[in-house]
Amino acid sequence: ELGDMGDRLQSAQASADWPRYGRAMRQLIDKYIRTIDQHSPDGQPDSLRLSEQLRLLLGGAVVALLQHDPDLREQAQALSLRLRHWQPGSALEPIEQGVRELGHQIGVRAGSWQEQQALLLELFALLLENVSELLDDRSWLQGQIAAVRQLLSGPLQAEAVERTRAELREVIYRQGLLRQGIDDSKAAMRGLMGDFIERMDGMATSTGEYHDRIGSYALQLREARSIADLNQLLQEVMRDTGKVQQQAAQARDHLAAARLDVERAEQRIAELEQELRMAGDLARIDPLTQALNRRGLDELLQRELARAERNNTPLGVAVIDLDDFHQTNNAHGHAGGDALLQHMVAVCRLLLRATDGIARLGGDEFVLVLPETPGADSMATVQRLQRSLAHRVLTVQDRRVPVHFSAGLAQWQPGDDSEALLRRADEALYAAKRQGKNRVQAG
Numbered sequence: 001e002l003g004d005m006g007d008r009l010q011s012a013q014a015s016a017d018w019p020r021y022g023r024a025m026r027q028l029i030d031k032y033i034r035t036i037d038q039h040s041p042d043g044q045p046d047s048l049r050l051s052e053q054l055r056l057l058l059g060g061a062v063v064a065l066l067q068h069d070p071d072l073r074e075q076a077q078a079l080s081l082r083l084r085h086w087q088p089g090s091a092l093e094p095i096e097q098g099v100r101e102l103g104h105q106i107g108v109r110a111g112s113w114q115e116q117q118a119l120l121l122e123l124f125a126l127l128l129e130n131v132s133e134l135l136d137d138r139s140w141l142q143g144q145i146a147a148v149r150q151l152l153s154g155p156l157q158a159e160a161v162e163r164t165r166a167e168l169r170e171v172i173y174r175q176g177l178l179r180q181g182i183d184d185s186k187a188a189m190r191g192l193m194g195d196f197i198e199r200m201d202g203m204a205t206s207t208g209e210y211h212d213r214i215g216s217y218a219l220q221l222r223e224a225r226s227i228a229d230l231n232q233l234l235q236e237v238m239r240d241t242g243k244v245q246q247q248a249a250q251a252r253d254h255l256a257a258a259r260l261d262v263e264r265a266e267q268r269i270a271e272l273e274q275e276l277r278m279a280g281d282l283a284r285i286d287p288l289t290q291a292l293n294r295r296g297l298d299e300l301l302q303r304e305l306a307r308a309e310r311n312n313t314p315l316g317v318a319v320i321d322l323d324d325f326h327q328t329n330n331a332h333g334h335a336g337g338d339a340l341l342q343h344m345v346a347v348c349r350l351l352l353r354a355t356d357g358i359a360r361l362g363g364d365e366f367v368l369v370l371p372e373t374p375g376a377d378s379m380a381t382v383q384r385l386q387r388s389l390a391h392r393v394l395t396v397q398d399r400r401v402p403v404h405f406s407a408g409l410a411q412w413q414p415g416d417d418s419e420a421l422l423r424r425a426d427e428a429l430y431a432a433k434r435q436g437k438n439r440v441q442a443g
Helices: 002-014 018-031 046-065 070-085 093-134 141-153 158-223 227-284 294-311 325-351 375-391 418-435
Strands: 315-322 357-362 365-371 394-396 399-401 405-411 440-442
Touching: 070 093, 227 294, 294 315, 294 357, 294 365, 294 418, 315 325, 315 375, 315 418, 325 357, 325 365, 325 375, 325 394, 325 399, 365 375, 375 405, 375 440, 405 418, 418 440
Parallel strands: 405 440
Antiparallel strands: 315 365, 315 405, 357 365, 394 399
8 A cells, every 4th residue: 555655646746746746645644654563574663764755755856846936845845854853652743734734735836836837838829829820831830830739739748848849959950951042042033133123224224325316316317418428327327226136135135044043943942942841741750661650640630530520521540550570670670670660651652542641659550540431441451451561572681571460440430539539449459469460350
């Protein structure tokens, strides 16, 4: 029972559930400290040993967790000091009262902390939603926003936050390089347009001068007295007209070259923007197999569940677990295991439709998402995949490696969320595993 109590205290501490932590502490004091046998086999009273552990807990873990609340931290330190000087037979009431009061205060403050955290998360989620609506659906920022919104939708765990932060830092770094390329291309385009406008302005000036000279030629024509005068006038007109024609031809050639350069710059910008969007999508991709990761699967299921609900169309999900994967890892090393996982995804992509999805949950577990697919067709698809893997031989280090898997199927039902759908498919997978290997079970 004491071990169970310790587990409860550790669980409450890990999840920062201070009301539960306070209740467990009070129960520990009420039920156990008063009734512990004063003499253990090694001669040291168990009560002293437990008192020391409780003192360490209060003076160490609790004080550290209360670092942002000086008042409660001082209370915990004072209780720890009292326990250090406590001896069997001494009054427990002051310590008991102090522990109860501390537990009560932690419970009260925890509710306030949780409420503040919830309000901040709601504010942040609202801000992200507003920014997302202001952006074009194709914006490369959508991928980053989706990653953070997915993180906020579940319980905030340090590991998940750190993983998302690392992924976003990598994405932001790559996008920074791509943005620089876009800025350079746009600057080059602005330079081309500025040069062209300058040339057109010069041409307009020359054309204006030509217009003025033509006016003067008309006056000279009326005043001409001889053939020689007319001949000289004609030569001047032809010379000026030739200059204008030459300038027009140069402007036309320059315009064609500028248009080609602008088209190239536009194409380059479009390519870089596409790479930006793809970089944002990396946060949803398993780097080893290029299948979706858990975040990508959650987003895909969210979209497909909404579509199935809206259109009342079938949706199938299969959870797949590779048989004997650990034996392959042991026999061929991690490189062999990686090759098997990549082979699995490659064969799936050959057989599945473009609208279907495949995700790797980690290890040797995969999920297939089959939109608009009734139960019988989902079963046929997974069984066809089993046969194809059996026929497509995987060779690792010149040795044939058989690839088999067991799978559990589930079909969407009205009211299902992604958790319920995956849970039924998971239960069907366990049922298939109990029947043997290379089995498919519908749930």
